[in-house]
Amino acid sequence: MIGAGLPVRFLTSVVFFLATLVALPVSSADVEGVRLWRAPDHTRLVFDLDGPAEHKLFTLKNPDRVVIDVSGAKLTAAIDNLPLADTPIAGVRHATQNQRDLRVVLDLKQPVNPRSFALRRHEQLPDRLVIDLHDRGKVEEKTIQQVQVSGQKDIVIAIDAGHGGEDPGALGPGGLREKDVVLAISRYLKKSLDKKRGFSAKLVRTGDYYIPLRDRVKKGRQMRADLFVSIHADAFTRKDARGAGVYAVSSRGATSETARFLAQRENEADLIGGAGDLSLSDKDDTLAGVLLDLAMTATMNASLDIGSSVLSSLGSFTHLHKKKVEQANFSVLRNPDVPSILVETGFITNPGEARRLRDPSFQKRMAEKLSEGIVAHFRSRPPAGTWLAANASRIDRKHTISRGDTLSAIAARYNISVAALKKANGMRNSMIRVGQTLTIPSG
Numbered sequence: 001m002i003g004a005g006l007p008v009r010f011l012t013s014v015v016f017f018l019a020t021l022v023a024l025p026v027s028s029a030d031v032e033g034v035r036l037w038r039a040p041d042h043t044r045l046v047f048d049l050d051g052p053a054e055h056k057l058f059t060l061k062n063p064d065r066v067v068i069d070v071s072g073a074k075l076t077a078a079i080d081n082l083p084l085a086d087t088p089i090a091g092v093r094h095a096t097q098n099q100r101d102l103r104v105v106l107d108l109k110q111p112v113n114p115r116s117f118a119l120r121r122h123e124q125l126p127d128r129l130v131i132d133l134h135d136r137g138k139v140e141e142k143t144i145q146q147v148q149v150s151g152q153k154d155i156v157i158a159i160d161a162g163h164g165g166e167d168p169g170a171l172g173p174g175g176l177r178e179k180d181v182v183l184a185i186s187r188y189l190k191k192s193l194d195k196k197r198g199f200s201a202k203l204v205r206t207g208d209y210y211i212p213l214r215d216r217v218k219k220g221r222q223m224r225a226d227l228f229v230s231i232h233a234d235a236f237t238r239k240d241a242r243g244a245g246v247y248a249v250s251s252r253g254a255t256s257e258t259a260r261f262l263a264q265r266e267n268e269a270d271l272i273g274g275a276g277d278l279s280l281s282d283k284d285d286t287l288a289g290v291l292l293d294l295a296m297t298a299t300m301n302a303s304l305d306i307g308s309s310v311l312s313s314l315g316s317f318t319h320l321h322k323k324k325v326e327q328a329n330f331s332v333l334r335n336p337d338v339p340s341i342l343v344e345t346g347f348i349t350n351p352g353e354a355r356r357l358r359d360p361s362f363q364k365r366m367a368e369k370l371s372e373g374i375v376a377h378f379r380s381r382p383p384a385g386t387w388l389a390a391n392a393s394r395i396d397r398k399h400t401i402s403r404g405d406t407l408s409a410i411a412a413r414y415n416i417s418v419a420a421l422k423k424a425n426g427m428r429n430s431m432i433r434v435g436q437t438l439t440i441p442s443g
Helices: 008-023 178-194 213-222 257-267 269-273 278-295 298-315 351-358 360-380 407-413 418-424
Strands: 029-038 042-049 055-060 065-070 073-075 089-097 101-108 112-119 127-135 155-161 199-203 227-232 245-249 326-328 340-344 397-400 437-440
Touching (some): 055 112, 065 112, 065 127, 178 227, 298 340, 351 360
Parallel strands (some): 245 326
Antiparallel strands (some): 029 042
């Protein structure tokens, strides 16, 4: 018989001890921070936890409420000053449920479609509980029709400001955040491109909120973009890493250790910003193979050509990390039918470059050089059916000389002869200088 010969008092103590263990909560966590972000079509509420915790979410009507129960948790963060004005949330209340669980009640101004998911601790970020409140009755964004100019369509550029919201991106000295820098540059780039006749620029992210990587690609396709440009200002393990760079997708590995490192960092964005559908990662790996195979054809070649034009333009203004377009497996560039490039405007972890990236005048100048590179490419190879293609003979094309340029390379890029290039610029020899601007004649 089990326990035979043991004192009854001892057995009683063991039973009491085991019963006490059963009564203890499986997990407990403190909610140490609460943050809120507003996007065009949803509101995100984030709870920072000091450890993992289970939760349940349900809705109530008359009046409309969303209720979140977090097992074994208590609220230690302030929630009185959340920016609720432009959200469907009228107020936030909390209480202790069952003497051990935290209950948070969101009083609503109108019904929403709620969704919740947990994010595990990642680098400097804690465990988090994410609540997304998707707006109801809002007409989903339809495919954006290309703007017509005199019966000819504009060239549409989708500008993707990296990171945002819950994901600050790389951090620089003095609290400089990548998400703020690249949004500012993206806005300047949109203004610069919109001034060019025959071009129309669209921002993928218009404010401080996070968009999952695959949704960024989807938005670019919905815009019927002729080019998808993702803007970044990333970090590296060495603070002396510096210079702007341009990247395209690769199916054969990265062209350098830096490219591999940056791609890995950018591809982890959904772990930080919270995609909420990471269970689909197995499908994404299969899809990635298909998309990358397709990208090896015309789309990848177009991406490399556009990247070269942008890199050339940047090289006349700022230091380049590499003098050629690099390639790596960036998730945000996996697009089978839209040429896509990722631009690193500098290394935010380099103190000198961080100072420049913080400066609005540098941000604006960077955007102008990006615009010049994009426009130069499409003016040399305008897509059929565009205003630019219909009016190519009427447009004066310009090329600013950067380090490494030669007359023969410039002529080949614009599909003209060296003799025609020299004649259009009154040149008696092939000598050129950095910063010199050449007129590119029609082919």
